[in-house]
Amino acid sequence: MPSTHRDVAPGPRPTSRDVARAAGVSQATVSLVLGGKWQGRVSPRTAAAVREAATDLGYRPNLAARDLRLGSTRTALLVVPALTSEFFGNVYAGAVAVAAEHGFGLVLYPSPQGVGTARNPFESTRGALDGVIASSMAADALREIRGSFPGGQALPLVMLDSAPPTAPGDPGHREPDAPAPAARDTTATVNHDLADGMRQVVGHLTGLGHRRITHLGAAIDSWTFRVRSRTFRESMATVPDAVPGSEPADLSVGGGQTAARRALTGPGPRPTALVCDDDTIAAGACKAVRRLGLSVPGDVSVTGFDDLSLATALDPELTTVRLPAQQLGAHGMRALLDLLAGSFTERPPLPVTLAVRDSTAPAPRR
Amino acid sequence: MPSTHRDVAPGPRPTSRDVARAAGVSQATVSLVLGGKWQGRVSPRTAAAVREAATDLGYRPNLAARDLRLGSTRTALLVVPALTSEFFGNVYAGAVAVAAEHGFGLVLYPSPQGVGTARNPFESTRGALDGVIASSMAADALREIRGSFPGGQALPLVMLDSAPPTAPGDPGHREPDAPAPAARDTTATVNHDLADGMRQVVGHLTGLGHRRITHLGAAIDSWTFRVRSRTFRESMATVPDAVPGSEPADLSVGGGQTAARRALTGPGPRPTALVCDDDTIAAGACKAVRRLGLSVPGDVSVTGFDDLSLATALDPELTTVRLPAQQLGAHGMRALLDLLAGSFTERPPLPVTLAVRDSTAPAPRR
DNA sequence: GGGGCGACGTGTTACGTATAACGTCGCTCG
DNA sequence: CGAGCGACGTTATACGTAACACGTCGCCCC
Numbered sequence: 143m144p145s146t147h148r149d150v151a152p153g154p155r156p157t158s159r160d161v162a163r164a165a166g167v168s169q170a171t172v173s174l175v176l177g178g179k180w181q182g183r184v185s186p187r188t189a190a191a192v193r194e195a196a197t198d199l200g201y202r203p204n205l206a207a208r209d210l211r212l213g214s215t216r217t218a219l220l221v222v223p224a225l226t227s228e229f230f231g232n233v234y235a236g237a238v239a240v241a242a243e244h245g246f247g248l249v250l251y252p253s254p255q256g257v258g259t260a261r262n263p264f265e266s267t268r269g270a271l272d273g274v275i276a277s278s279m280a281a282d283a284l285r286e287i288r289g290s291f292p293g294g295q296a297l298p299l300v301m302l303d304s305a306p307p308t309a310p311g312d313p314g315h316r317e318p319d320a321p322a323p324a325a326r327d328t329t330a331t332v333n334h335d336l337a338d339g340m341r342q343v344v345g346h347l348t349g350l351g352h353r354r355i356t357h358l359g360a361a362i363d364s365w366t367f368r369v370r371s372r373t374f375r376e377s378m379a380t381v382p383d384a385v386p387g388s389e390p391a392d393l394s395v396g397g398g399q400t401a402a403r404r405a406l407t408g409p410g411p412r413p414t415a416l417v418c419d420d421d422t423i424a425a426g427a428c429k430a431v432r433r434l435g436l437s438v439p440g441d442v443s444v445t446g447f448d449d450l451s452l453a454t455a456l457d458p459e460l461t462t463v464r465l466p467a468q469q470l471g472a473h474g475m476r477a478l479l480d481l482l483a484g485s486f487t488e489r490p491p492l493p494v495t496l497a498v499r500d501s502t503a504p505a506p507r508r
Numbered sequence: 509m510p511s512t513h514r515d516v517a518p519g520p521r522p523t524s525r526d527v528a529r530a531a532g533v534s535q536a537t538v539s540l541v542l543g544g545k546w547q548g549r550v551s552p553r554t555a556a557a558v559r560e561a562a563t564d565l566g567y568r569p570n571l572a573a574r575d576l577r578l579g580s581t582r583t584a585l586l587v588v589p590a591l592t593s594e595f596f597g598n599v600y601a602g603a604v605a606v607a608a609e610h611g612f613g614l615v616l617y618p619s620p621q622g623v624g625t626a627r628n629p630f631e632s633t634r635g636a637l638d639g640v641i642a643s644s645m646a647a648d649a650l651r652e653i654r655g656s657f658p659g660g661q662a663l664p665l666v667m668l669d670s671a672p673p674t675a676p677g678d679p680g681h682r683e684p685d686a687p688a689p690a691a692r693d694t695t696a697t698v699n700h701d702l703a704d705g706m707r708q709v710v711g712h713l714t715g716l717g718h719r720r721i722t723h724l725g726a727a728i729d730s731w732t733f734r735v736r737s738r739t740f741r742e743s744m745a746t747v748p749d750a751v752p753g754s755e756p757a758d759l760s761v762g763g764g765q766t767a768a769r770r771a772l773t774g775p776g777p778r779p780t781a782l783v784c785d786d787d788t789i790a791a792g793a794c795k796a797v798r799r800l801g802l803s804v805p806g807d808v809s810v811t812g813f814d815d816l817s818l819a820t821a822l823d824p825e826l827t828t829v830r831l832p833a834q835q836l837g838a839h840g841m842r843a844l845l846d847l848l849a850g851s852f853t854e855r856p857p858l859p860v861t862l863a864v865r866d867s868t869a870p871a872p873r874r
Numbered sequence: 875g876g877g878g879c880g881a882c883g884t885g886t887t888a889c890g891t892a893t894a895a896c897g898t899c900g901c902t903c904g
Numbered sequence: 905c906g907a908g909c910g911a912c913g914t915t916a917t918a919c920g921t922a923a924c925a926c927g928t929c930g931c932c933c934c
Contacts (some may be wrong), residue, residue, distance in 0.1 A: 155636070157890055168914050173892055185912065204636070206575035207890035210919050215572065226597035226817075234591060235618065250616060252601065270521070270570070395821045425821035432823055451592075455761045455791035455818055457798055523920055534884050539922055551882065573920035576889050 156199040165195035172196070176203070214272055217247040218478055220471075221276040221287060225252035228450045229467050233277050233302065236471030244479055246272075253283065273298040273478045277470075280364040298328045298481040302474045303336070303366045330477040334470060335491035336366065337373040339463035340417075342496040343445050344377035346461070347415045348384070351505035352443060356387030356405040356413040358398060358423050370419050370447070387413055391423050398426025399433075406434055406442070414442060414505045421446035421453050424460055428501065439503035449497050458500030465494050522565040531561035538562070542569070580638055583613040584844055586837075587642040587653060591618035594816045595833050599643050599668065602837030610845055612638075619649065639664040639844045643836075646730040664694045664847040668840045669702070669732045696843040700836060701857035702732065703739040705829040706783075708862040709811050710743035712827070713781045714750070717871035718809060722753030722771040722779040724764060724789050736785050736813070753779055757789050764792025765799075772800055772808070780808060780871045787812035787819050790826055794867065805869035815863050824866035831860050 158176070162169040167188060174180045175192040184192075195201075209215045220237055222230040234250060241248040274297055276287055284304060347355055357374045360367045371388070378386035387408075391401035398418060406412055416431075418424035424446035431442045438444050438458060446453060446462035453460035469492055480486035524542070528535040533554060540546045541558040550558075561567075575581045586603055588596040600616060607614040640663055642653055650670060713721055723740045726733045737754070744752035753774075757767035764784060772778055782797075784790035790812035797808045804810050804824060812819055812828035819826035835858055846852035 158892095159890080169891085170893080170914060170916095171912090173890095174913090177892070179893090182910090183912070188912080204576070204890050206572050206581065206636075207919090208892075209572035210570070210576050210889090210921090211891045211893090213919070224597075225600055226594045228592045228594070231590075231592035231597065231618075234616075238618075247615070249613070250600075252597075252604075270572075395817065422817070422821065429821075429823050451761065451788070452818060452821060455788065455795075455822070457795050457823075524922095525920080535921080536884060536886090536923080537882090539920095540883090543922070545923090548880090549882070554882085570920050573889090574922075576891090576919090577921045577923085579889070 155204075156201045157204065158201070161192065161196045161199055161201050164199060165192045167192060176201075215247070215270050216245055217249060217271055218273045218275060218475070219249055219251055219271050221251045221253060221274065221279065223253050223278060223280075223283075225250065228452075229448050229465070230277060232467035233471035233474070236468035236473075237275060237475040238471075240472045240475035240479075246475075246479070248475070253279070271297060272482060273300065275300045275302060275471075275474045275478055276304060277302040277474070278364060278366045279304055280362055282363070298330075298478060300330045300332060300474050300478045300481065302332050302470055303334055304331070304364065328481060330481050330486050331488065332470060332473045332477050333491040334465050335494050336369050336465075338491075339447065339465070339494040339496070340370050340373040341377050342494075343417055343463060344374065344381070346496055346498065347417070347443060347445070347502065348381050350443070350502060352415040353381070353383050353505070354385040354387070354411055354413040355415045355417060356389055358389050358391045358401045358405065358416055358418045358427060360393045360419040360423065361390040361397075362393060367419055374417060385411070385413075391419070391426075393420060393422065395422055395426040395429070398423030399430045400426070402427035402430035403434070406430065406436070412442075415502070416442060416444045418444065418446050421448050421450045421460060421462055424462070424501075425452060425456055428456060428460075439501050441506060443502040443505075445502060453497070453499070456501070461499045461502040462497050463494055464497045466492055521570075522567045523570065524567070527558065527562045527565055527567050530565060531558045533558060542567075579636075581613070581636050582611060583615060583637055584639045584641060584841070585615055585617055585637050587617045587619060587640065587645065589619050589644060589646075589649075591616065594818075595814050595831070596643060598833035599837035599840070602834035602839075603641060603841040604837075606838045606841035606845075612841075612845070614841070619645070637663060638848060639666065641666045641668060641837075641840045641844055642670060643668040643840070644730060644732045645670055646728055648729070664696075664844060666696045666698060666840050666844045666847065668698050668836055669700055670697070670730065694847060696847050696852050697854065698836060698839045698843050699857040700831050701860050702735050702831075704857075705813065705831070705860040705862070706736050706739040707743050708860075709783055709829060710740065710747070712862055712864065713783070713809060713811070713868065714747050716809070716868060718781040719747070719749050719871070720751040720753070720777055720779040721781045721783060722755055724755050724757045724767045724771065724782055724784045724793060726759045726785040726789065727756040727763075728759060733785055740783060751777070751779075757785070757792075759786060759788065761788055761792040761795070764789030765796045766792070768793035768796035769800070772796065772802070778808075781868070782808060782810045784810065784812050787814050787816045787826060787828055790828070790867070791818060791822055794822060794826075805867050807872060809868040809871075811868060819863070819865070822867070827865045827868040828863055829860055830863045832858055 158172045159169045162172045165172065171184055171188065172192050174184055175189045176196060180189055218241065220234060222233065224230060238248045274287065276284060276299065279287065284301065344355070355378065357371065359371045375386060378384045387405060389401045389405045391397045401423070402416055405416060416427045418427055424444050427444050428438050431438050431444065436442055444460065446460045447465070449462045449464035453462045473489070473492065477486060524538045525535045528538045531538065537550060537554065538558055541550055541555045542562060546555055584607065586600060588599065590596060604614045640653065642650060642665065645653065650667065653665070710721070721744065723737065725737045741752060744750045753771060755767045755771045757763045767789070768782055771782060782793045784793055790810050793810050794804050797804050797810065802808055810826065812826045813831070815828045815830035819828045839855070839858065843852060
C-alpha cells in the first residue's frame, strides 16, 4: 500500500487554485467540490477529477483564509482549573476527539492559579472563538468568564460540572451564579451525576456498618463540591443513628492530611470513615490515619472521588467514585456544537460508578 | 479604577479601518503604528492618537487576516506522549507561558496511544505551523514526526529530552535517530541532565550502604529512558562490590509492581534497593515490596523519577529525582523562537536535584 | 530659485477561500 | 419555433491585514 501523500517537491504549499489548474477547472469549482456542496452543481466526473487532483497535490486548505472568509474560526476554548491533573487531561482528550471529528480546533486555557481564580481567558487566546467550555470552575471564576466575553457579545458557553442540573426533583434550588435569562439560549450544562456518586459512597459505607462518617470537603466554592456536601448531609440524614461530620480540606495531599488529622483527633467519638471530595485529599487522609497509629481500612475506611491513577497507586488501593471524565469532555463539546447549530437539548447527567477497592472495610466492632 | 475595556455596544467587532476612521488617519497608518514599525514614519502625536482610538474601541486585530497576510500562524505544536500526566502538563505550562509572551499560540497534540506510537500530528492540526516541539518521544515516533512534515518542507523542530546532548565527553555515541544533516539548522535539543540525576540516585543509595541495586527501566525505546539505563550501569561500575540488576517495566503502577516482584523473587541474592525510571513505576514497586511481606524502606529502598505529586502522596514519601518540567517547556519554546530567528545556540542541560524522602534508608545489616 | 531630501502619510495590492450572481449550453414543451 | 429550464460551471467579490511604492509638503543648501 503506497503512502497517501505523494512527495511534492517544490512550492511552499499548494492552493486551491493550483488544484483547479491541475484539474482543468476554476478555483470556485474546487471550493464547491471540496466543500461538499456540489449536489447538482457539478457533474460527478469533474468532482472526482477535482478530488483526485487535490489528494494528488497533497492539498490542504489554508485555514487562515477560510476563517477570514467565513468569519468563524471553528475553534473553541476549554477552560480548566489546572492542566496538571489527570482528570482535566481526560476531559480535554474527550473534547478534542469530538472537536476534531467536526473539523473544530480546541485550545486550552489552564487557569493559572488553580481552582478558584481565573484570569481573563480571552487575553491569552489567539483570535476569535466560536464558543467556550468551562470545566469545574469556581463560581466567581465562572462569573468572570461570562463577563469577559469580547465586545460584550454573547459567546456560546458550555459549563461542565459547574451548574445545577435542571432536575425536576430539585425545584427550589437557586444558584447564586445562575445564568442571566438573556444568555439562556447560548448556555448549556453537562454534569456528572455527582449526587448519585455521593449517595453510592454513603450507601456503601453504611452498608458496611459505619455510622460515624466525616466528610472532608474541598474548600472551594463551586457546584462540583457543593453538591457533594449537600448530598452527603442529605444521605446521612436518612440513616438511623448516623453521626455525620464535616471538615474543610485544601485540594491537595497536605490539605487532606491536615483535615483528616483534625477530624480524627477532634472532640467526641472518632469517625470510622472519611469521605473525601477527591482522590488527592483521600491520599492525604490515608497518611494522616497512619501517622496516628491507626490503619486503613482496619480502623478507618477512606473513600475518594475521580478514580485517578493515584487511586490504585496507593496501598491499600482506594475505594473511589469513578467519573467518566473523557465522556464529560466529549459530551461538552457535542453540546457546544449543538448550541452553535441551535439544536441543543439538555441531557441527563452522566452516570457514575463506585469502584470498591481495599480502603473500605466493615466498621470496627465497638 | 475604571475597567480598561469600555463597553462597545454595537458592531460585531472593530477592524483596523474603524480605528483609522476614529483616529482620522488611513488604515495603513493604523497597521504601521500598531505593528510597532513606525519609527520615523509616523509622528509621535498621530501614533498616540491611533493607539488611543484603538484601545478606545477595544480593537483587537483579526488574527485570521494577519496570518493570511503574513503566511505565518505564529503557532507551534507541542507533541506529548500523554496529556493525562502531570509531567507533561508542566511542560505545557512552561512552554505556553513563553509562547504567550511572544504572541505565539501553542497547540497540543497528545499522542493518543501513550508513549511509543504517534500518529501523524499534522492531521489533527488546524492550519499551518511555524514549528514543532516534541517532548520525550520514542525514537520511532520522532522519526515519524520528522517524516510527516507537510509538503516535505523542513519545519523547525525542538526535541525535549529526546536526543543526546552534544556533550564533548560523549563523542562516540551515535544515535539511530540522529537528525539528517540537512535538517541540522532547523533542529534543536533541550534536555534535562538525566544522567546526573541517575548518578545522584546511585550515589545516594551506595552512600547508604546499598550494593545490590536493581534498575526497573521503562520498557520504551527513547532517549529519556536509554540514558537512565546507561548511566545506571556506568555509575554502578565505579562502585566496588556493586551488584547491579535490571528489569524492564511497563510505564504504569501495574508494570512497576510486576517488574519489582520479578526483581525481588528472582534467583540470587535479593536486591536491597530498586531504582525506578518513573514515580509511577516506583509506586508499583512499593506495592510489590509490601505484598511480599517486606517493608519500604526497612528491607528495600525505592527511588523514582520526576517528582510528581504522587511522590508525596505515597506513604512513605518517595525519594525521587526532581525534574524541572516547566523549565523544560519554557526552554523548549525559547529554543524554537531562537530557531525561527536564526539565532539558536545549544545550551547546557537543565540541572536536576534529588529529593530525598522516606522511601530510602541505610541498607539492612547482612 | 530650484533641486533635493527628509518627514509624514496614503493608495493599492495580495494573501486563499467561499459564495452570490451570472453565463452557456442542449433539450423539452407549449 | 422560441421560450424556458435544468445541468454545469465560471467570474467577480469580500473578508481584514501588512507592506510596497508612491505622493505631498516644508525646508535647506548650493
